[in-house]
Amino acid sequence: MQKIAIIGGGASGFFLGANLAPSFLVHIYEKATVPLQKVRASGGGRCNVTHACFDPSILTEFYPRGSRELRSIFYQFMCGDTMQWFEERKVPLKIEEDGRVFPISDNSLDVVETLIKENIKRKTQVHLQETVKAIKFENQRFKLETTQATEIFDAVVIASGSSRQMWELLKTLGHTVVAPVPSLFSFNCRDAFLKELPGTVFRNAEVQILDSSFRNAGDLLFTHRGFSGPAILVLSAWAARFLAEKKYQFQIQINFLGKTPDEILQGLKNFKKKHPQQLLTHHFPFELTKKFRKEFLKALEIPQERKYADLSNAEMQLIADFLSLKKFDIDGKITNKDEFVTAGGVDLKEIDFKNMQSKLIPNLFMLGEVLNIDAVTGGFNFQACWSEAAVLATYLNRL
Ligand SMILES: Cc1cc2nc3c(=O)[nH]c(=O)nc-3n(C[C@H](O)[C@H](O)[C@H](O)COP(=O)(O)OP(=O)(O)OC[C@H]3O[C@@H](n4cnc5c(N)ncnc54)[C@H](O)[C@@H]3O)c2cc1C
Structure with a gap:
């Protein structure tokens, strides 16, 4: 496998890109003019990166949807791993009294810039203002139609957050979407x-x-x-x-x-x-x-x-x-304007949580809010994104 498309330049898409081996040709498609918009706005501009919870079983209790499926994911990449990942990249973190973890600078831009820098380092091609309009699975490869071009990929990762357009597109590929409703x-x-x-x-x-x-x-x-x-x-x-x-x-x-x-x-x-x-x-x-x-x-x-x-x-x-x-x-x-998420998304029964792969289409992967997973406030939503992306990166890097 050589060429990977990540649809969505948000938390999970950029974290995956940052952790993929440099041997892959990675393209991130982001429809907005700037990437990582939710990370910028998160935690009231401070970015509640994760939560100081270091037991995977306890951590799953904060997820009204997805707790069972995330268990094995958290055993592979936990909040402590997230903290270590950012601190090794010179984003020192602090734990607040209630367990929420923020950059010491209280500035979400430190997280955003690190994720961008890591992707630049490994030569990820980021396509801004380029919306993916269609995905076709033909001859074991993917044909992606965007607002600017048509490209062929060996693997596609859907990291499009709570995008109704993408859920409709995934339905055309045979996936079931649990109707989205607001949470928090x-x-x-x-x-x-x-x-x-x-x-x-x-x-x-x-x-x-x-x-x-x-x-x-x-x-x-x-x-x-x-x-x-x-x-x-x-x-x-x-x-x-x-x-x-x-x-x-x-x-x-x-x-x-x-x-x-x-x-x-x-x-x-x-x-x-x-x-x-x-x-x-x-x-x-x-x-x-x-x-x-x-x-x-x-x-x-x-x-x-x-x-x-x-x-x-x-x-x-x-x-x-x-x-x-x-x-x-x-x-x-x-x-709540400071943090809101959507409950609903791709049915978890259709995902193999060993590697975040679709059970319906080989080499189609999904991460983050596109899935029917969400958490309460406190840094847990990002933690699910980081953990899922890290597990997928490990799987792909071993191929
Ligand atoms: C205001 C706010 C504050 C928050 N604060 C926190 C917090 O402090 N801590 C926490 O844990 N959680 C927080 N959350 C929740 C957290 O931001 C989300 O759970 C997380 O961003 C989901 O990541 P994701 O990668 O799945 O999707 P997103 O970060 O939403 O990224 C998806 C990206 O895909 C792009 N996209 C969608 N469709 C297409 C397409 N067809 N083609 C190209 N691009 C496409 C979108 O433009 C978007 O940039 C907050 C949410 C909000 C709204």
Whole structure:
């Protein structure tokens, strides 16, 4: 095998190019004017390259789609390998408190320039503003029709991200595409209760999507338009397909404190016993902002100036239920501009994960978001791209 076409000049395409042996003639086709656009914009311009997770089995838990298939891939190329790859090429990295890994410079251009430099070094031919329009498999070789030319290749790697045009093209080659739906979004909510509370954060809240088994715990944020924060974004990823089917009209139940109604009730009773003369407005046995306390007491029609001594058992039960079982109607989604991905893509059953090869057409390979693989936020989406590309490079380099 001599001549390889990579369709898509994004994360996975450039990482593959950078790791292929110089003996191959490699052409990358990119329809945009500049390559690696998502990498440039990633992590708010800082590029969350990977995650400090060094156990392949644990790493797979961050992938709502693709976790089973990625396991063997991660055993071959893990987050530590990614870190080593970039650091050896003079992109020093840092691990933040939550495990996300960024360049020390906080500048995604360092990652972009390294990927470009490595491809220049091995003489990859990058065709910018050249869209691949058709792929034909004839006599065990590929005929690629682009907006500028027609070329013959021994192997083709599809690294086109979430491109509908490419999914349509792959269908003509016999592949099945699981319909794409958005992942990683916030929930829109018009409930009047939220009006005065944007910016309120709850540590370790629990959010459950009613009429489903989807639930998640983590930090929850009230925004001007509804709910966001890791608890919601991660939940949206796991429930992406279910919520699309519901047309983003559903109900959630929030446990603001991550405690059972009984635990909250007991906490209130104990506090009442110890501090009967305290006012609700001044003290509360659980960590909640004063503003939030004011609003939920108003919603329950319990005066804030009430002393704990005058708080009835029924009122304490109302508070406990509100804080642990509050339901909200969700009316639509809000896409997170900093990082969003698509759930859906080429059916994983049609890919051999030993080498990322199509099971339908020999020497046709696929990497990255074109596949029905996606992760929650935290650097995991890039890690899947780097690992898949590294495994494919190893396979091709050994031929
Ligand atoms: C704003 C934003 C921020 C993000 N931040 C992070 C982050 O910090 N960490 C993380 O892990 N993930 C992040 N992600 C997700 C991550 O960027 C993607 O998962 C990753 O880029 C997918 O890589 P890919 O190679 O599959 O596709 P892409 O990087 O999307 O590259 C595909 C390329 O193919 C080109 N293409 C498509 N069709 C054709 C065609 N027919 N002919 C020629 N070229 C074609 C496209 O123009 C594109 O450049 C972010 C996503 C976004 C949108």
